[in-house]
Amino acid sequence: MDPLEIIKKYYKIESMAFKILVNHSKAVAEKALKIAEKFEVDKQFIYESAVLHDIGIFMTNTAKFDCHGIFPYICHGYLGREILEKEGFPRHALVCERHTGVGITKEEIIKNNLPLPHRDMIPLSMEEKIIAFADKFFSKESDGSVRLRTVDEIINDLARYGEEKVKIFKEWLKLFEGNA
Numbered sequence: 001m002d003p004l005e006i007i008k009k010y011y012k013i014e015s016m017a018f019k020i021l022v023n024h025s026k027a028v029a030e031k032a033l034k035i036a037e038k039f040e041v042d043k044q045f046i047y048e049s050a051v052l053h054d055i056g057i058f059m060t061n062t063a064k065f066d067c068h069g070i071f072p073y074i075c076h077g078y079l080g081r082e083i084l085e086k087e088g089f090p091r092h093a094l095v096c097e098r099h100t101g102v103g104i105t106k107e108e109i110i111k112n113n114l115p116l117p118h119r120d121m122i123p124l125s126m127e128e129k130i131i132a133f134a135d136k137f138f139s140k141e142s143d144g145s146v147r148l149r150t151v152d153e154i155i156n157d158l159a160r161y162g163e164e165k166v167k168i169f170k171e172w173l174k175l176f177e178g179n180a
């Protein structure tokens, strides 16, 4: 499959939303593939699903990303899952649902009353973890540019959701980049 052809079904290629999505997703895919070289993982799948992981953003109400849907931004993961399932790619679909932060548990969804279906949204496979990890390093900017985020910035951000999130990220850092 060509992930960009799927994205073009849902985004006008001249839109800022397309530019923001594709520039971010390509950066994530490039980093994910670099990590993938060190492991026995499905590289084709990593490339395709890294490009597609944020496809659900257009359904959210996020003006700064030129997205004018009705859902809160946090919903873009499971919305992306629904899109890719409809397109016939259930395995890629799970990457969409499981890439937010370092994952969201069913317990957290219920406890924090998040507008999400009540199920675990946690990256399980190596491929899912690599993409969720790589995603944390690249911001989306309103002008379509991508900013590289520092490890400190990522950790400070995750800390707002609890120390357990930071712990998971640090484990990934060690596993994927050999840093403690």
Ligand SMILES: [Fe+2]
Binding pocket: 024, 028, 053, 054, 135
């Ligand atoms: Fe992303």
